[in-house]
Amino acid sequence: xxxxxxxxxxxxxxxxxxxxxxxxxxxxxxxxxxxxxxxxxxxxxxxxxxxxxxxxxxxxxxxxxxxxxxxxxxxxxxxxxxxxxxxxxxxxxxxxxxxxxxxxxxxxxxxxxxxxxxxxxxxxxxxxxxxxxxxxxxxxxxxxxxxxxxxxxxxxxxxxxxxxxxxxxxxxxxxxxxxxxxxxxxxxxxxxxxxxxxxxxxxxxxxxxxxxxxxxxxxxxxxxxxxxxxxxxxxxxxxxxxxxxxxxxxx
Amino acid sequence: xxxxxxxxxxxxxxxxxxxxxxxxxxxxxxxxxxxxxxxxxxxxxxxxxxxxxxxxxxxxxxxxxxxxxxxxxx
Numbered sequence: 001x002x003x004x005x006x007x008x009x010x011x012x013x014x015x016x017x018x019x020x021x022x023x024x025x026x027x028x029x030x031x032x033x034x035x036x037x038x039x040x041x042x043x044x045x046x047x048x049x050x051x052x053x054x055x056x057x058x059x060x061x062x063x064x065x066x067x068x069x070x071x072x073x074x075x076x077x078x079x080x081x082x083x084x085x086x087x088x089x090x091x092x093x094x095x096x097x098x099x100x101x102x103x104x105x106x107x108x109x110x111x112x113x114x115x116x117x118x119x120x121x122x123x124x125x126x127x128x129x130x131x132x133x134x135x136x137x138x139x140x141x142x143x144x145x146x147x148x149x150x151x152x153x154x155x156x157x158x159x160x161x162x163x164x165x166x167x168x169x170x171x172x173x174x175x176x177x178x179x180x181x182x183x184x185x186x187x188x189x190x191x192x193x194x195x196x197x198x199x200x201x202x203x204x205x206x207x208x209x210x211x212x213x214x215x216x217x218x219x220x221x222x223x224x225x226x227x228x229x230x231x232x233x234x235x236x237x238x239x240x241x242x243x244x245x246x247x248x249x250x251x
Numbered sequence: 252x253x254x255x256x257x258x259x260x261x262x263x264x265x266x267x268x269x270x271x272x273x274x275x276x277x278x279x280x281x282x283x284x285x286x287x288x289x290x291x292x293x294x295x296x297x298x299x300x301x302x303x304x305x306x307x308x309x310x311x312x313x314x315x316x317x318x319x320x321x322x323x324x325x
Contacts, residue, residue: 011320011324174310177310177313177314177317178306178307178310178313181310181313181314181316181317182309182310182313184317184320185313185316185317188320231302231306232306234302234306235303235306235307238299238303
């Protein structure tokens with residue numbers, strides 16, 4: 001693994017460090033928090049300055065803002081149904097926050113806050129608590145019927161009910177680990193191939209020529225990561241919508 | 252057995268799950284292509300479901316990868 005004492009150090013990019021000097025250090029303000037603030041600020045700026053002209057024929061920024069808005073609105077209406085429109089602000093916020101977090105992480109020297117399980121699990125728990133509260137407040141006691149579908153033979157109950165409960169409780173876990181693992185795996189892969197470039201580059205006269213290969217792989221990987229960054233934000237939002245559909249309609 | 256060797260072997264065994272994931276993703280896209288080929292009009296409604304299935308299947312691969320990383324580095 002090592003050449004001339006250099007090793008592949010793929011995981012140190014996820015370490016937290018205090019940001020904003022001594023003030024940040026005293027309140028444990030890390031670069032993860034900094035990038036969350038940047039993402040939130042960028043989303044607000046896009047929505048504010050993009051929609052300010054409110055022109056019939058949109059400019060570039062306005063078209064971008066409207067595309068995101070329409071995309072999320074279609075997602076909610078198609079998955080949850082027309083009565084799910086009141087959940088649109090929640091899903092839209094979640095989608096934009098994760099999308100901007102993933103995309104910001106791809107910039108050089110940036111930090112991906114969605115690569116920390118603490119962040120993604122918090123987001124998933126917000127979704128989980130929301131769907132449970134919505135289901136209980138809409139259906140009351142009938143919500144318990146969710147764990148035993150109507151028409152199933154009663155002697156299957158000892159099998160079906162535990163399975164349904166486990167699958168319900170595993171939702172936040174799978175939701176958070178999917179996003180977190182995708183981001184971590186992508187960034188580790190980029191780092192590993194970037195290290196190959198450095199290691200091969202220091203390998204004598206032919207080294208730099210061979211080092212072009214991992215560099216080309218890395219260029220392709222960055223393109224793939226942009227796709228993954230969008231896809232994971234989309235998957236998180238669409239799964240939230242599917243869970244909301246279950247909560248509103250109970251199967 | 253030495254611990255380092257056992258760790259490397261364990262990480263290798265953990266990613267055997269990719270066998271099933273490869274089958275699954277191939278299956279999803281072959282069915283998607285067949286569906287769009289038979290009925291091109293269904294493309295818009297079928298494509299998001301296919302992508303969702305791909306992402307859900309890929310997550311299994313990432314769970315396995317995560318376990319491999321945990322064995323190797325944690």
